[in-house]
Amino acid sequence: MWLPVLAAVLVPVCTALANRYHHRLIRFYRHRFLGWLRTCLTGISPEERAFRYVLTNSTHGKPESVLNTLDEWCGKYECVTSTGPEKGQILESVVQRTCPVRALELGTNCGYSAICIARHLKPEAKLYTLEQDPKTAEVAEEMILVAGLKHSQFQVVTGSPAEVIPRLKTSPRVETFDFVFLNQGQGADYLRNLCLLEKEGLLSKGSVILANNVTHSEAAGFLSSVRSDPHYRTTFHPCTAPYEKDVADGMEELVFLKDNGERN
Secondary structure (H helix, E strand, C coil), X not given: CHHHHHHHHHHHHHHHHHHHHHHHHHHHHHHHHHHHHHHHHHCCCHHHHHHHHHHHHCCCCCHHHHHHHHXXXXXXXXXXXXXXXXXXXXXXXXXXXXXXXXXXXXXXXCCHHHHHHHCCCCCCCEEEEEECCHHHHHHHHHHHXXXXXXXXXXXXXXXXXXXXXXXXXXXXXXXXXXXXXXXXXXXXXXXXXXXXXXXXXXXXEEEEEEECXXXXXXXXXXXXXXXXXXXXXXXXXXXXXXXXXXXXXXXXXXXXXXXXXXXX
16 A cells, blocks of 8 residues: 555656756766676776777877877766866866976876876976876876877876875985875875875975865865965866766865975
8 A cells, every 4th residue: 555655756756856867877877887887797997998999099199189089988988087178177277387397196097187287297397197006007107108298208106195105205206296186086085195295295385286076075174174274375276077067076276385395
């Protein structure tokens, strides 16, 4: 007796939710579920599938072509970057304004944002990009090379931030970073990695940090902490999520105001 009543209540609700969120459901099915299924069946990672597409369909040696081809893959098949074209423009504009000599990216992923950064560096500058997964790091390095960038311009470092950051001063012997892109994990990870960079003295006065994906709930603590911290001047860059024009997102820019990376 209770089943018809329950159905009468749930069916309209489920129908309304499906109508409202059907675009997101379709994206989840195409970009997440099908990607997971392909990985299980073939053993080939999403990043490697994207790389094979870029290898076949882009103009090698042309960063713009590689990025456009990645955009095409992410828009049609499965998203393998948390950056995308709109955020890429913000990232590139900050890099061009900062003119870093030493840049650091935490979270290489498929290499999309690394290409955005490295292609705007001066000849004497270098990007160090950190990827925790060794297989993803290999694919990303190949992707960056296909874009026409040389090993003298970038270095992919494999390992977790907790492992790698403390040894950056000894290998590859970097004193400080002029620009840091936080692109790995959630808000708590951003705050932990930022504090670790400070502790190790890898930030100097004027160092610029750009944090990706700061509008989700997990980033609230990070934003509250840095915006109230007198050691930083912050600016919010509103944008939309990669390949999802109906989803609001944002990036937070920080300028370190201390003379060195140590707190008083």
